[in-house]
Amino acid sequence: MAGGQQYVGLDVGGTTMKAAVVGDDGSPRSKPVVMDTNPERGQDAGLETMCEAIRRAVAAAGLTLPDVTAIGVATPGLMDIKAGLILDPPNLKPWKNVPVRDHIQGVFRIPTIYQNDANAAAYGEFWVGxxxxxxxxxxxxxxxxxxxxxxxxxxxxxxxxxxxxxxxxxxxxxxxxxxxxxxxxxxxxxxxxxxxxxxxxxxxxxxxxxxxxxxxxxxxxxxxxxxxxxxxxxxxxxxxxxxxxxxxxxxxxxxxxxxxxxxxxxxxxxxxxxxxxxxxxxxxxxxxxxxxxxxxxxxxxxxxxxxxLGSDAGFIGAAGWARAATRGKA
Amino acid sequence: MAGGQQYVGLDVGGTTMKAAVVGDDGSPRSKPVVMDTNPERGQDAGLETMCEAIRRAVAAAGLTLPDVTAIGVATPGLMDIKAGLILDPPNLKPWKNVPVRDHIQGVFRIPTIYQNDANAAAYGEFWVGxxxxxxxxxxxxxxxxxxxxxxxxxxxxxxxxxxxxxxxxxxxxxxxxxxxxxxxxxxxxxxxxxxxxxxxxxxxxxxxxxxxxxxxxxxxxxxxxxxxxxxxxxxxxxxxxxxxxxxxxxxxxxxxxxxxxxxxxxxxxxxxxxxxxxxxxxxxxxxxxxxxxxxxxxxxxxxxxxxxLGSDAGFIGAAGWARAATRGKA
Structure with missing residues (x-):
């Protein structure tokens, strides 16, 4: 296993979500875990799928949760980034006012940061693309x-x-x-x-x-x-x-x-x-x-x-932004 | 005299330049000193006029140079903000590659920061406007x-x-x-x-x-x-x-x-x-x-x-940005 800190990046889209553990050097520790988002099943099911994707990503990296320094989650807008809320994005109907950051942070007890998906992709390209x-x-x-x-x-x-x-x-x-x-x-x-x-x-x-x-x-x-x-x-x-x-x-x-x-x-x-x-x-x-x-x-x-970085930019950037946050930048 | 730190703001335009000492609360310590820029007299004369405007502004505030924490200078573009250089702005012909920041800092031995004039005006409005x-x-x-x-x-x-x-x-x-x-x-x-x-x-x-x-x-x-x-x-x-x-x-x-x-x-x-x-x-x-x-x-x-703030925004913002720099923001 590579040294340094480990971060989970999760990129939630309207159809699928992708997650992987990313190291300090920006390289994913495994192929990304891909799961169906199925927004029509409702936001509670959606939050559970996000948590499961994070768990599987950690397992795929051969790590356990205590190895993870921070989690970065990216979703499409509309959203309230500061509040960590998915509002009512057209791609995630019928979700509304989903407290995605606090939920994930509460489940894993790991610092969690939230961003827009395109912003996260931009950060991924900026960081290692x-x-x-x-x-x-x-x-x-x-x-x-x-x-x-x-x-x-x-x-x-x-x-x-x-x-x-x-x-x-x-x-x-x-x-x-x-x-x-x-x-x-x-x-x-x-x-x-x-x-x-x-x-x-x-x-x-x-x-x-x-x-x-x-x-x-x-x-x-x-x-x-x-x-x-x-x-x-x-x-x-x-x-x-x-x-x-x-x-x-x-x-x-x-x-x-x-x-x-x-x-x-x-x-x-x-x-x-x-x-x-x-x-x-x-x-x-x-x-x-x-x-x-x-x-x-x-x-x-x-x-x-x-x-x-292709379609990996989102989860890599989400992880990178979580890393930036732990360093006081985000 | 009001307490706190004192900053000189200097806003250089194609026709005139304005300078005043500004306090931590963003209020000028005197009416601004206004001097003709006379760019056609050349850049050495221009730099000397800038220094004179700064001296007069300090005097107008009833202060001496050791009372000044930092100096902020704003000019119109084209410019190289990081290098502290006026390049060749259409409003300041025939000036070219004028090392305005280093010159002023060298003369006064006071930390000097440099900005675009419209950016400085924006900072002035943001700070106290x-x-x-x-x-x-x-x-x-x-x-x-x-x-x-x-x-x-x-x-x-x-x-x-x-x-x-x-x-x-x-x-x-x-x-x-x-x-x-x-x-x-x-x-x-x-x-x-x-x-x-x-x-x-x-x-x-x-x-x-x-x-x-x-x-x-x-x-x-x-x-x-x-x-x-x-x-x-x-x-x-x-x-x-x-x-x-x-x-x-x-x-x-x-x-x-x-x-x-x-x-x-x-x-x-x-x-x-x-x-x-x-x-x-x-x-x-x-x-x-x-x-x-x-x-x-x-x-x-x-x-x-x-x-x-009207036309005072430029020198107030230049002073404010000098203040921000001394606090590690600029």
Whole structure:
């Protein structure tokens, strides 16, 4: 067994939760334990599943509970980070006002810290992922929605109302003509650059496009067939319209990143989520648009990178933030 | 003389600089000393003027240099905050790479801290102005340009390249159709909501307006006659077109504020600068648009206020930040 302190990181999502013990060096002590969240079974069952995931993670690491210095738990918003409460997140219906931090701390009698899941993922990338050399870093998470997290000098910017780093809901377009977002507002970055909206824009662009495009083969396809990955693959293979959709995506993401440059001026912007599987080709497109549209001085040496921890970033970051808390940072 | 520690705050602008001694309670010990900056005389003369302003401020407070615990100096960007360097700000031509912090610290042998002027003003408002009850606060400064500063948990967000809180250069409109900003880019908040651009929009709107408007009396007026104050005064007196210009200004500022809500999620947004002399009537317009366009949850309890320290915020904040530094915060 490696020396140093041991921390449990637990990342709760709407479908599954992942937990593992993470050491002082940021490396998981085992493959993560994955359990179904089953929010529809209610929040008491949910809390019990969280505790069971923690127990199994400790066992999988070949440890016992007294070996654990602290526990970090991350969940999707809405939440009250300071109070340790899950409020009423759309992904965890019908849970409401769940005292997740105090419950887990009470069960295990181990210091427990609570964070937003995207903030935790950002901290994970900052701690031992793509941002490990940076002093400040912003993460954009690209999935069904667009999330984010901001780390400055080893501290998560949680926000006064637990909404720090809600980067998908920055507007990149005026509200009178912006695309409609799932949140009900118009012009949010998420309404342009989430995986869902990449597909939606591809469908719209196809309807207006007169040239030949492989996208048309997917004209009647459902969203489980015409995915963002298909759009990216077609673009990578040279399809002109798909390339336009990807170029637009890079442009929208760059607008998000350059807004952050004017507000936070980070050392590094990192993009994570399924779309970054497209690789360096896509990163270079975003990077070029950032250079074109960012404030020159702070953009000059801004680093634009893709995340490196994949879906492990959340539990690693939750554990890392628990570690930071025991050191007086969180 | 009041007890406690004493700090000198110096706020250097392109035209004048202001300095005063400020106590632990944030109150200046005298009226500020005001001296002409005269950047055209060169940076050596500029540094000497800064030192003289500090000496006079100490004398005006009835103190001597050994009574001063620390000195805080604020200047406009471009700058390198960590290195204590003025780089080559457009307002201080032809100065270039001026080691302002080390020079002042060397002359007085008193710990000296350096900050951006808008960040210092934000810290002043946070410390003893409109934000004194807040844990986190964003200041927008509305003048010839739009500046800003972000304070979170008593710390200034300086940014990795000294560009934290460059809020005037957040985009509120797409770059392909946004208004042209002084920075050369399109769509920046400053291109809509600075005092200069309020006047510019008033002129443009007048040209397209068919109804009667008092603004037309200023059709051939120079910008020293048709000022943002004239536009606000006409609006307050009921002029329909001027009201539209002011309403649009409130809308644009609200877009800036709501972007901050999604990124930083502060407890309070404060607006400062000449335009806030318009008073509660204008604040209420901004507030209403913030409620309309902000993310519901963090906006619900967001406070929208006007600054209370006027043009003293800069030197008070510079002194306050020097005080924070001696307490290990800065």
């Amino acid at each position: 793509s941002g490990q050399e940076a002093r400040s870093m912003v993460l954009f998470t690209l999935g069904t929605g667009v999330g984010g997290g901001i780390i400055i000098d080893d501290v998560i910017l949680s926000g006064e109302h637990s909404h720090g780093g809600e980067l998908g809901h920055m507007r990149i377009e005026m509200p009178d003509r912006g695309r409609l977002c799932g949140c009900g507002a118009r012009g949010c970055l998420e309404a342009y650059a989430s995986a869902t909206n990449v597909v939606r824009r591809a469908r719209e662009d196809m309807a207006a496009y007169r040239g030949a495009t492989k996208l048309r083969d997917y004209y009647t396809a459902n969203d489980d067939v015409l995915t963002a990955k298909v759009v990216f693959d077609l673009a990578h293979a040279g399809d002109e319209l798909a390339t336009q959709v990807v170029d637009d995506t890079a442009f929208y993401l760059a607008l998000g990143a350059t807004a952050l440059t004017a507000v936070v001026d980070p050392e590094m912007v990192v993009f994570g989520g399924g779309m970054v599987a497209a690789g360096e080709w896509f990163r270079a497109k975003i990077d070029a648009q950032v250079r074109r549209f960012g404030l020159p001085f702070p953009t000059k040496s801004l680093k634009v990178a893709f995340a490196s | 409109s934000g004194q009850e807040a844990r986190s606060m964003v200041l927008f400064t509305l003048g010839t340009g739009v500046g800003g500063g972000i304070i979170i948990d008593d710390v200034i967000l300086s940014g990795e390249h000294s560009h934290g809180g460059e809020l005037g250069h957040m985009r509120i409109e797409m770059p392909d159709r946004g208004r042209l900003c002084g920075c050369g880019a399109r769509g920046c908040l400053e291109a809509y909501a600075s005092a200069t651009n309020v006047v510019r929009r008033a002129r443009e709107d007048m040209a397209a307006y068919r109804g009667a408007t008092k603004l037309r009396d200023y059709y051939t007026a120079n910008d020293d006659v048709l000022t943002a104050k004239v536009v606000f005064d006409l609006a307050h007196a009921g002029d329909e077109l001027a009201t539209q210009v002011v309403d649009d200004t409130a809308f644009y500022l609200a877009l800036g504020a709501t972007a901050l809500t999604a990124v930083v999620d502060p407890e309070m947004v404060v607006f400062g600068g000449g335009m806030v002399a318009a008073g509660e009537w204008f604040r209420a317009k901004i507030d209403a648009q913030v409620r309309r366009f902000g993310l519901p949850f963090p906006t619900k309890s967001l406070k929208v206020a006007f600054a209370s």
